[in-house]
Amino acid sequence: MPAEELETEELIKETAKRIFFQKGHLKATTQEIADEAGINRAMIHYYFRSRDLLFDKVFKEAMTKTMNKLWEVLSSDEPFRVKIYSFLDTFISQAVDYPYLENFIITEIATDPERIECFGFKDKKKALIQLNKQLQQEIKKGGLAPITIEHFMVNMMSLCNYPLISKPLIQNLFSITDSGYKKFLLERKEIVYRLIFNKNPPK
Amino acid sequence: MPAEELETEELIKETAKRIFFQKGHLKATTQEIADEAGINRAMIHYYFRSRDLLFDKVFKEAMTKTMNKLWEVLSSDEPFRVKIYSFLDTFISQAVDYPYLENFIITEIATDPERIECFGFKDKKKALIQLNKQLQQEIKKGGLAPITIEHFMVNMMSLCNYPLISKPLIQNLFSITDSGYKKFLLERKEIVYRLIFNKNPPK
DNA sequence: CCCTCAATTAACAAAAATGTTAAACAAAAT
DNA sequence: ATTTTGTTTAACATTTTTGTTAATTGAGGG
Incomplete structure (x- = not known):
């Protein structure tokens, strides 16, 4: 023992x-x-x-922890690009730990959208507004093609998350081994940054 | 009746x-x-x-239909950018019809990866090689930053698919209504094309 | 040493889901 | 008309999963 x-x-x-x-x-x-x-x-x-109560508790805990981490990053005082890079990092790390949390959110919430309500964080709106301000400044500076904050964030989330949750499909499509896939995922942090900013990531 | x-x-x-x-x-x-x-x-x-046989049949049919459509597009003789735009279109249309097919692939296949084996299409490899050739030419022409075919396709799939399967989450995050989300999705075809090619889509 | 009490176990009960069957039905063939 | 055939139905049986309970254990306190 x-x-x-x-x-x-x-x-x-x-x-x-x-x-x-x-x-x-x-x-x-x-x-x-x-x-x-x-x-x-x-x-x-x-x-x-009951089984349901266990599930609820486990889900709520994982979800809250994750969300808090992410919003913390987004609410920080870092410059825009640093913040985004840090977001990518946090997002990917978290999703590597619990790849199917995201997946659960997707299926389960689809049938019962109420479940997600409880994660309306108090200063979510404020953080978003502030982030949007930074984004639009970055665009004005010419560092980025014009885009709304919604599309911008969905782009990031998509590029990070999809490869994680659809691992089996992608592995099959491109005949990638398990160890190969790990390497593939690690490469993506750079790939995504470059795609979004059309430029290499900081250091 | x-x-x-x-x-x-x-x-x-x-x-x-x-x-x-x-x-x-x-x-x-x-x-x-x-x-x-x-x-x-x-x-x-x-x-x-049995229930399982029903599920299998339904899944296999939907999957085969989808995959065939996609590979057909990718194997066509169209010029690269047209082909890609057409791929985005097909991919999104199909995913709008069956948003959770993708989701099923993800969860179910995760526990039993054998299931996906049966979709190893005969000329998948050939189509991929040909597509890669086109991609690398496009890159040489300077129309695109260097990237492997795997990352390129995963980028496209991510950007198209994730917003569909994670609809409830995104709606909640950005307070988007149902009709608003439809509009949001339609915008993405352009957004994705622009992001990938750093340029407006054809016509 | 015995008592107490939380933690654990096995056995049982209830509920939910799947799978089977025999009988009813209805249209076409003889 | 009656037989045949494929379809449909209701009722039953089985299996699977969840939920409950009463008995057992074992460590600490009196």
């Missing part, structure tokens, strides 16, 4: 998170989770009452 | 396809499908033996 054994409750949450959002097995049963965690299935009910 | 009532088998397939790949409700039960189609649940078993 490991020196610092996780408390059962925490262990369940971590295991569930891994199965749901790393392995992408969103419909994993309580039995699968229990087996993977090496505990009795009843423990899940003991600590979380 | 409608004048040209669909044959039951076809009706089931169409209904299932809609629920699975338009509504994104991948875990829809046989009952839900039967209800939506207005038929007895046993009919699904009568025509398709």
Whole structure:
């Protein structure tokens, strides 16, 4: 047994998170989770009452953590390009850890869009406005072709996220091995920056 | 009753396809499908033996149709930029029809990557090589910054597809209404072309 | 040493989903 | 008219998954 054994409750949450959002097995049963965690299935009910409550809690935690990180980056006082590069970095790191969190957001929220409501962060709007100001300045300086903040951000998110969530498809299309894919992903941080700014990334 | 009532088998397939790949409700039960189609649940078993076989058939059909369309475009004799613009068009149209097909590919294939094997089209490799030749020529001509065919295509796919499959998330982030989102998506064909070629699309 | 109490377990109950079957039906063939 | 055939239905059986409960364990406090 490991020196610092996780408390059962925490262990369940971590295991569930891994199965749901790393392995992408969103419909994993309580039995699968229990087996993977090496505990009795009843423990899940003991600590979380029901499968749905467990799922909710795990999702909400992962989502909040992620979103907070991202908005923090976007709200910082860094110059525009540094901020964007840092956003790419954070976004990709986070998505590498939980590639299927994004995927869950997509399918699950589609059937029940309420779920996402709770992530309306207080100063989201303010951060966006400020970022947009920076973006438009950058455009005026000629560093970027005219674009709205919405399209700009969707571009970034698309270019970072899609390759992560559609790994199997892309690997098949281009006959890329697992280790090859890792390299491919790492290359993308530069590729994306260059594409967006039409210029090499800082250092 | 409608004048040209669909044959039951076809009706089931169409209904299932809609629920699975338009509504994104991948875990829809046989009952839900039967209800939506207005038929007895046993009919699904009568025509398709099991839920899984139905799912497989529906998926395989949608996938094959999509892929064929895309490869056809990529294998055509059109000049590079026309071909690419046509690819964007086809890709987006198809994804608008079945936004969650992509999503299914992502989650389901993740747990069972074999599923995708069957879509190894005979002249995929040839089409890719030819396309790459065109791409590299375009780059030499100075029409494009140096890039591999893999990154180039992943860029295109990302920029087209991600906004479709992550509609709910983006709508929430930027407070966009449903009708606003439609407009947003249509704008993207131009946006993507401009981003990739750093220049306005043809006509 | 016994009591207490949270944590754990196995066995059970309930619910939800899938799969099967035998009978009813209805149109076409004989 | 009756048989045949493919389709449809309702009722039943099975399987899978979730949820509950009562008994067991084991560490700390009195």
